[in-house]
Amino acid sequence: LHFSEKISKSDIKNFQWTQKKYRDIYEIKAILDTKKNSIIKPNGISQIKIAQFEPNIVRVVFTDKEYLKTEYKINNNLLTISCKQIDTKIYKNSKKPQNVKKYISKVRVSNDRLIVTNSVNIKNIKRLKVALDNGQKLTIFQIDARLKPFNKKEFKSKYVDEIKVLRYTPQITRIVFADRREIDVKYEIKNNKIFFKVKRLSKKPVKVTKKAPAKIMRPNGKIIVIDPGHGGRDSGAIGYKKYQEKRLVFKVATKAKDLLRQRGYKVYLTRYKDKFLKLKDRTEYANSKNADIFVSIHANSIVKSKQKSVQGVETFFLSPSRSERAKRVAMTENQADIKDKSWYSKSLTSNILVKSNMIASNKLAIDVQKNMLASLNNHYKNVVDMGVRKGPFWILVGAQMPSILVEVGYITHPTEGSRLQNTKYQNLLAKGIADGIDSYFIKNQN
Ligand SMILES: [Zn+2]
Numbered sequence: 480l481h482f483s484e485k486i487s488k489s490d491i492k493n494f495q496w497t498q499k500k501y502r503d504i505y506e507i508k509a510i511l512d513t514k515k516n517s518i519i520k521p522n523g524i525s526q527i528k529i530a531q532f533e534p535n536i537v538r539v540v541f542t543d544k545e546y547l548k549t550e551y552k553i554n555n556n557l558l559t560i561s562c563k564q565i566d567t568k569i570y571k572n573s574k575k576p577q578n579v580k581k582y583i584s585k586v587r588v589s590n591d592r593l594i595v596t597n598s599v600n601i602k603n604i605k606r607l608k609v610a611l612d613n614g615q616k617l618t619i620f621q622i623d624a625r626l627k628p629f630n631k632k633e634f635k636s637k638y639v640d641e642i643k644v645l646r647y648t649p650q651i652t653r654i655v656f657a658d659r660r661e662i663d664v665k666y667e668i669k670n671n672k673i674f675f676k677v678k679r680l681s682k683k684p685v686k687v688t689k690k691a692p693a694k695i696m697r698p699n700g701k702i703i704v705i706d707p708g709h710g711g712r713d714s715g716a717i718g719y720k721k722y723q724e725k726r727l728v729f730k731v732a733t734k735a736k737d738l739l740r741q742r743g744y745k746v747y748l749t750r751y752k753d754k755f756l757k758l759k760d761r762t763e764y765a766n767s768k769n770a771d772i773f774v775s776i777h778a779n780s781i782v783k784s785k786q787k788s789v790q791g792v793e794t795f796f797l798s799p800s801r802s803e804r805a806k807r808v809a810m811t812e813n814q815a816d817i818k819d820k821s822w823y824s825k826s827l828t829s830n831i832l833v834k835s836n837m838i839a840s841n842k843l844a845i846d847v848q849k850n851m852l853a854s855l856n857n858h859y860k861n862v863v864d865m866g867v868r869k870g871p872f873w874i875l876v877g878a879q880m881p882s883i884l885v886e887v888g889y890i891t892h893p894t895e896g897s898r899l900q901n902t903k904y905q906n907l908l909a910k911g912i913a914d915g916i917d918s919y920f921i922k923n924q925n
Contacts (some may be wrong), residue, residue, distance in 0.1 A: 480505070480529075480539070480557070480558040480559075480560070481556060481557055481611075482509055482556040482557070482558065483556065484556055485551055485555050485556050486507070486508075486509070486555075486558060487553065487554060488553065490507055490508040490509070490562060490741065491505060491506070491507050491508075491551070491553075491558070492505070492506040492507075492703075493505050493506075493549075493551070494506075494850075495789075496772050500525070500543065500544060501542070501543050501544065501545060501546050501547055502540055502541065502542050503540070503541040503548070503549045503706060504534065504538060504539070504541075504880060505538065505539040505540075505551070505560060506513065506536050506537070506538055507533070507536065507537045507538075507539065507558070507588050508535055508536060508537075509536075509537045509539055510531065510534075510535060511529070511530070512536070515728060516528060516529060516530035516531070517529045517530075520681075521648060521739065522648040522650050522651055523541070523647070523648050523649065523650075524541060524543040524547055524562060525542045525544060526541075526542050526545045526847030527539065527540065527541050527542075528540045528542070528909055530612070532740070539560065541560075541562070542681065544547055547562055548562065549561065549562055550829065552910050556911060558856070560618045562714045569848075569885050570785055572574045575821055580598060580599060581586060581597065581598060581599050581601075581623060581624040581625060581650075581661070582596065582597070582598045582624055582626070582627055583595060583596070583597055583598070583622070583624050583625065583627065583644075583652055583906075584596050584627075585812060586597050586631060586634070587611070587634075588634045588635070588636050588642065589852065590638070590781065591636070591638040591673060591676055591678065592674055592676050592677075593630050593634065593636070593642055593654070593656075593675040593676070593677070594672060594674055595622070595644075595654065595672065595673040596671060596672050596675070597622075597624050597671045597672070598624070598671070598876060598906040599658070599671060600670050600671050601623070601624065601668055601671065601673060603623070604620050604621060604622050604623070604666070604668075604909070605620065605621040605622065606618065606619070606620055606621075606664075606881055607619040607620075607885050609851060614659055614684065615640075615657050615658065615659055616658055616659070616660070616661060616662065616804060617655055617656070617657050618656045618662060619653055619654070619655050619656075619720075620653065620654040620655075620664075620666065620673075620675070621647065621652075621653055621683045622652045622653075622654065622673070622856065624650075624652055625646075625648065625650060626644060626645070626652040628689070631644070632644050632645070636677070638677050638678070639656050639657070639658050639677045639679070640657055640658045640659060640680065641655070641656070641657040641658070641663060642654070642656055642657075643655040643657070645668070651857075652793055654675065656675070656677055658679065659740070660679045660680065660681045660682070660684055661679070661680040661880050662677055662678065662679050662680060663677070663679075663680055664677045664678075665674070665678075666908070670673075677899040678798070685877065694765045700743075700744075701744050701745065701747060701772075701920055702744070702746075702747070702769060702770045702771050702773045702846060703739055703744050703745065703746045703747070703770060703771065703772055703773075703777065704747050704748075704749060704764065704765035704770040704772075704773050704774070705732045705735055705736055705744075705746060705747070705748050705749070705762070705774050706727040706748070706749040706750075706761045706773065706774065706775040706776065707725070707728045707731075707732035707733070707748060707750055707776055707864050708724065708725065708728045708729065708731070708775055708776055708777040708778075708812070709723050709724055709725035709750065709777075710729070710750050710752075710753055710754050710755055710756055711725075711753060711754045711755025711756075712753055712755050713725065714726075714776070715777065715846035716778060716779070716780030716811070716888025716890055716891065717780070717890075718778065718780060718889075718891050718896045718899070719891060719892065719893055719896025719897060720896070720897075720900075721785075722890055722896060722899070722900055724777065724778045724780070724890055726751065727778050727887070728776045728777055728887070728925060729750075729753070730777055730905050731776055731887055731905050731909050731912070732748055732776045733748070734905060734906060734908075734909030734910075735774075735776075735908075735909040735912045735913050736748055736765075736925065737909075738909055738913040739913050742913065742917065744916075747764075747765075747768050747770070749761045749764050749765070749767075749899070750789050754840055757876060758759060758919045760873070762879075763876040763877065764893075765878055765879075765882070766877070766879050766880075770880050771880055771881075771920075772881050772882065772883075772916065772919070773875070773878045773880055773881070773882035773883075774843075774882070774883055774885060774912065774916070775875065775883070776884075776885050776887065777812055777885065777886050777887070778887050778888060778889070778899060778911075779793070779808060779811075779888065779889045779890070779891075780811065780889060780891045781889060783891075783898040786873040786891045786892060786893070787892070787893060789862050789889055789891075789892065790888065790889045790892035790894065790895040791862075791864065791865035791870060791888065791889065791895075792845050792851055792852060792855070792862065792863065792864060792865060792885075792886065792888050793808075793848070793864075793865035793866060793867070793885075793886045794844040794845075794846070794848040794851075794866075794867050794868075794883055794884070794885050794886070795809075795844065795867075795868050795869065795872055795873035795875075795883065795884040795885075796837065796840035796841050796843070796844045796868075796869060796870075796875070796881075796882070796883050796884070797807070797837070797869070797870070797871070797872055797878075797882060797884075799842060799878045801852065808870060808886065809870045809872050810838040812872060812884070828879075831868055836878075836879075836880065836881050836882070838884070839876075839881035839923065840881040840882055840883055841869075842869070842881075842923065843881050843882075843915075843916070843919045844867045844883045844920075845867050845917040846916070846919040846922070847883060847885060847911070847912055847915030847916065847919070848864070848866065848885075848915070848916040849915065849918075850911045850914035850915035850918060851885070851887070851908060851911030851912060851915060852864050852911070853914075854907045854908070854910045854911030855904070855908065855911060857907070858907060859898065859904070859907075861894075863895075864888075870884070872884050887899065887908050887913060888908075
């Protein structure tokens with residue numbers, strides 16, 4: 480049984496019923512992918528039934544007239560249940576197995592062929608195809624013959640990734656061809672020999688689409704305040720084709736908020752509409768909400784002479800130390816509130832900067848920057864990584880929690896500025912920010 484995510488022992492209950500028939504029952508916390516129940520009638524036991532027993536419990540029931548014993552193994556998202564031992568009485572009651580004389584006497588590989596030699600003439604074999612989660616395609620042949628313990632089980636061939644010969648039930652042997660590419664296996668029966676001829680249909684391995692990792696434990700109830708920069712009479716930077724920073728960052732912030740709420744966080748925006756806010760009020764709002772982190776979203780700009788050459792995504796965290804570049808960006812972003820300059824300057828140099836917050840802010844900045852880049856690089860070429868920097872940002876002063884300022888790109892750059900107006904690009908930015916926040920909380924859970 481394949482599951483969409485990792486399963487553990489605690490997801491499984493195994494018990495037996497012995498009225499009339501013998502039943503070995505597995506209850507698994509899961510949902511069946513199909514509405515249909517399946518009944519399998521393998522050799523050796525009466526039946527195996529797989530059904531949705533309760534909305535979130537799947538039952539696998541092994542039924543037989545006689546006592547049977549099963550055991551199971553878990554390997555990540557794979558559950559293998561096997562009949563460990565079938566009571567010998569089953570054979571006493573039934574007639575003598577008819578195919579005792581049918582056994583496989585030899586298996587060998589010759590170029591692109593696998594040759595199976597049987598003790599008697601083989602009339603029919605069954606073909607099955609299975610695609611595994613890991614991208615492997617299996618072509619399975621079921622032969623009505625015993626596999627003797629001394630038969631070789633695995634074969635090497637340059638025509639296919641793997642060839643395995645398995646004892647499926649005491650009387651049935653399976654030949655499995657496994658490959659990451661599409662393969663075609665033809666067979667021909669000549670008396671007591673079966674010739675399998677394998678051919679790869681594609682040169683490239685089948686691409687595996689990775690599923691989201693199972694059961695991500697997201698820190699529930701963490702509070703995030705997202706601050707869309709500027710607003711109202713303060714339009715922020717004016718970019719390529721007169722695009723306004725305040726509009727762009729509002730869109731990205733709103734998208735990030737929606738994503739994070741879907742993931743179970745409590746998220747507030749400092750502004751829900753196009754409205755002017757003082758820088759100080761933004762962090763005060765975060766403090767009043769008892770936020771765990773504060774993320775201010777901005778877009779960058781530069782003087783006309785450099786507009787064609789400067790672009791990129793960068794994330795800042797508050798620090799009094801200042802590089803020339805950080806100082807320049809901070810100057811631009813600080814302008815909205817020039818009147819409160821003395822308060823900010825004082826705060827910057829005073830003890831308001833808690834050191835632990837600075838370390839956490841740095842970590843948060845690294846995670847957000849990394850994930851924004853990853854998200855954008857998946858779909859766009861030449862996105863410039865300007866990295867994580869420290870800067871004297873007034874907007875971050877006074878936040879009593881780890882806080883960062885994200886510059887989603889230069890709206891003054893012809894290419895980046897146009898991309899920033901694109902909804903798909905904004906979605907990717909928001910996803911990157913949300914992934915970064917997720918990653919930060921998952922790594923720093925307390
Ligand atoms: Zn700004």
